[in-house]
Amino acid sequence: MWFSKFFILLSVWVMLSIEVESSTHWIVTESGLIQPRLNSPFDMERPYDLLAFLNQEKRWDAIFENYNDLMKHQKVIDALWFDVGEHTNSGTQILQDKDCEKAGNINAIDWHASILDDGSEKVPQEKYLFPSAYHGPSTDVPDCKRISSLTFSMFAFEHLESMMQRDNLSANPEYVLPELLTPIMTLDQFGHWVTGVLRENSSSWLHYHMASMFWRIRGNAPKALECSRRAVHYAPRAYKDIALGSLGVVLHRAGKSNDAIIVLSAAIDHDPTSFVNYFAIANAYSVIGEYNTSLKYYDDSLKLNPGMELLMRHKYGVMCQAKLSLRIKAIRETLNKLRDELNVYTQKQEAWTKLQTEFLKTIKNGEETIEKKAFERMSADNCA
Template identity: 25%
Template sequence: MRLCQFLVAACCIHVLIASNHWVLKDEQIVQKLDSPFFMREPHNLIAFLEQIRYNEYVERSYLELLRKREQIVEHLRFSMRFGEDLAEQAKCAMDFYLLEKGMSYLKITPDQFKRINLPEHRDLQQAAAAIQKSTATTTKHERALEPICGNYYELGVGPATYDHLDSFQPEVLESAYVDREHDSNIGTATAELMRRYALDGLQRQPDSWKFHTLSSYYWRMRGNALQALPCARLATMLAPPEQKDIPLLSLGTILFRMGRLADADLILSAAVEHAPQVAENHVVLASALALKHDFNRSQQHFDEAERLDPSTLPHTQQVRNFISCLENLTKKTSKIDSYVKYMKNELKEFKKLKYHISQNHERLVQQQLPLGARRFLDSRANNEDLHRRGQYCSTRTPNGSDEPILFCDFYSDMQMRLESKDIDIDVLERDLMANTESVIRQVSTEIRKQFNLEQLKAAKATKST
C-alpha cells in the first residue's frame, strides 16, 4: 500500500517537472518562459498550490483595481461638472453685492435719525437744507470742532459698555476700520448736520445718550471707527431701557461693518430684546445674519419684521432672494465637500488594494525562476517576447563574498502593469487634489471672498465708476 502511494506521488512530481507550463505556439507545444509557474522548485507541490492561489488573487484583484480606477475617474469627471454648474449658480450671490441698496439696513437711515426724537429740527430733509444754506457763513474754527464723545463723558467699565467683548480690546481697536456711510435719501449736508447737532448737544448735555448716538452717526459717515465706537458705547450706557435699542443698533452696525460678526450678532440681538416691537431692529439683525450665513435665524427675524410692519417686505426682498440663493449654494457646496471626502476614501481603498496586490505578487515572484536566468539561456526557445521587455538591474553581494555582482532581470507582465500610469496612485491623487481645488476655488472660496466687506466696497466702487 505504501509503495502504491509512493508511486502515485512520484508520478505526480514527474508530471509537474515535465509539464510546468506549456502552451501551443506555431503548432508546437512549447514552454511558456514568462509564466509564473516556471518555478524555482517545480517538485514542491505545496509551493505550486500556493503559487496558484497567489496568481489567482493577483489577476482577480488587478481587474478590480482597474474597475476602481475607472470608477474614480468617472467620479472626478462628475465632480468637475458639478463644480462648474455650481460656479454658474453662484453668480446670484455675487450679483447681490452689486445691488445699489443691498446693505441699506446696515446704514444710517432717516427713520433711525427720527427715532432719536430731538426737540427741534425733527425733519431731517428740512434741517439738511437749512445746513446747506448756512454752511457758507460757518467759520473755519467752527468747522474744525468735532464731537469727540470722550471729551464730554467718561466711558465706564462693566457689562453696560460691553467691555468684555473681544472687539473692544486694545489690540483690536488699534486696527479698527469702517468704511464711510452715504445714503442719497438723506442728502449731502447730513454729515455737517450731524456734527452741528452732536457738538451743540454734547456741550449743553454731555450726559445725554441722544447726542452721543448722533456723534456715533457722524463718525460712521466720516468712516472713523475709533471715534464712532466709544460714542455708541457711551450712548448705550446712558440710554434708558426703553430707548437702549437705538444706540445698540448703531453699535452693532459698526461692529458688523468692521467684520466683527460674532460680537455684532450679540449687540444687535440685544437691541431686538430691548425693543422686540420695532420692526427695524429685526430687519437690521436679519440682514446681518444673512451675511453671516445664519439663514434660519435671519428668515425668522425677517418674518417677524414683516408681521410688525408689512411695508418692510419690498425693502427686504432682495436680501431674501440672496438668502435663498446662498442657502442652496451652501447645501450644494456641502454636498461637493462630502463627495470629495468620499473620493478620498476611494483612493485610500485603491491604494490599499494595490499594496495587497504588490505583496502577493512579491510572494509569487519569490517562487518563480528568474526570467533572465536559466529560462532565457535556453537557446532552443523563441525569446522574442522577452527581448521586447524592459529590464531592471540591481547590485547584490552574494553570501560568502565581498564582491558586489550586478544582477539584471526582465519585468514580468504584472510588474509592468502595476508600474504603468494606468493605475498610478500619485496621478489619481494629483488629479483629485487639482479637481478639488478647482471646485472649491470656483465655488466656496470665491463666494466667500465676495462676502468680505472689502470686496463689497471694491465692487460698489467699480460700479460707481
C-alpha cells in the same frame, strides 16, 4: 529516487486541492511524468524550492484579488468624478432659479449694508436741538472718549471680546448722504455742531448716538463704538434699542457678526417694532451662514416695512445663497471622498505592483507568463 516519488505525490495532491481552473497549469508527459505547462505560474525558476512551490498559488491568487479590488475602487472613483461633474455643471440651474433671478447678482449684494436710524421716528424733533440755520465752523470732531469718561459696564456689552478689543477694529465708511443727518449742514459742520452740544451736555444719549453716526459715515469703528457705548449707557429704556442697534451694526461691519447678533438681539427685545434692527441682524446671520434664521429676520423686517426693495433683494439673495451653499457643500464632500478613494487606490496599486514583482522572480520567463495569464484570466472574467 524517494524525493522524486514524494514530489509526484505532492503534485497530485496540489492538483486535487486547488480550483478546477488550476488544472490547466499541469500536463502529463508521454512517460507519465506530471509537470507544469510552459508559461504556467508553476513553471518555476527553482522547482526544487518546496516552500516557494506551496506558496505559489497564494501569490497567483493574491495578484488577481488585488487586481479585482483595484477595479472596484476604479468604478467608485469614476462614479465620484461623474458626481463632481454633475455638481459643477449646475451653475446654469442656479442662474435659472427664481429666487436667484429675483436677487440679481448675489456677488454685488452687500451683506454688511445698514440703514442709519437717527431715532426720528420715536424721538421728538425738538430734542435734537438743530439750529434753524448753520454757517459755523467745521473743525471740531466728536471725540466721545475725551468728552466724557465711562467705566466698564455690562449693560454696554463690554464683556464681549470685540468690545474689549474695540481699539483694533476697522470698518468701511457707510456711504450715506450727509443731508440725511441734517439738510442744513455738511458732514464736517455736523461733526463740529454735535461736538459743541455734547460739551454742553455730556450725558445726552441722543447726541452721542448722532456722534456715532458721524463716525460710521467716516468709517472709524473705534470712535463710533466709544460714542455708542455712551449712548447705550445714558439712553432711557424707551430709546435704548436705537443706541443698541447702532452699536450692533458697527460690530457687524467690523467683522464681529457673532457679537453683533448678541447686541442686536437685545435691541429687538427692547423694541420689536423696528425693521432696521431686524434687517441688521438678518444680515449678520447671513454672513455666518445661518440662512434659515436669516430668512426669518428678513421676513420680520418685511412685515414691518413691506415692499422695501433693499429688504426684498437681500431676502431673495439669502435664499439663493442657501441653495448655492448646499451645492458647494455637496462638491466638497464628494471631493473629500474622491481624495480618500484615490489614496486607497494608490496604496493598493503599489501593493499590486510589489506582488507582481515578487511573483516574477519565482518563475521562468516571468514577464511573458504573467502578461499572457493575466490577459486570459481578465478575458474570462469579462466573458463571465
